[in-house]
Amino acid sequence: MAADPDINLKELVETHQAGIWRYLRLLGCDPQKADDLTQEVFLGVLKRPFDNYDFRATAAYLRNAARMVFLTSLRTEARRNAVIYADAVEVVWEAGAGKDEGDAQLDALEHCLGELDERERRALELRYRSDASREEIAAALELSIDGAKNLLQRTKDKLRLCISRRMKP
Secondary structure (H helix, E strand, O other), rough: OOOOOOHHHHHHHHHHHHHHHHHHHOOOOOOHHHHHHHHHHHHHHHHHHOOOHHHHHHHHHHHHHHHHHHHHHHHHOOOOOOOHHHHHHHHHHHHHHHOOHHHHHHHHHHHHHOOOOOOHHHHHHHHHHHOHHHHHHHHHOOOOHHHHHHHHHHHHHHHHHHHHHHHEE
16 A cells, blocks of 8 residues: 555554454453554554555554564464464454444443343453452352353353344344
8 A cells, every 4th residue: 555644643543543452352462462563553554654545444454464463473472373363363353343343342242241140240250350260260159160160151151142132233
């Protein structure tokens, strides 16, 4: 793409930064690495500006740049097995993120988390925020280990169903 002197980098970053960061997280980056790679993507725009046709084209261009930066970082870390995964993520992202860079999915998740009861929320927090084992979750919620496993599975299924319902047009 050719250089466009009319590109407002500040506006470009404000518009697309969150979506690029989320895309990198979907590819498998931890939050800190996603921060670093997002910066690299926009630094690349400074070096090689492009024609800013419309939102979707720009978002696709930036996601492609993010994917390339991500894959380069994996190669330097000797994790080449994620190359195939990154291609699959692009397909999933295009199918689910839509024009809003994933905001609707996050809104649906927040709404659906609000519909969970306290025990379900606590189980998810222990598992995904505290990285607790099933044994630790079972002890905290006064369940058997199998009970904790079943609670987590039912809760994830409930969230998946709720989100899919909210995301249907």
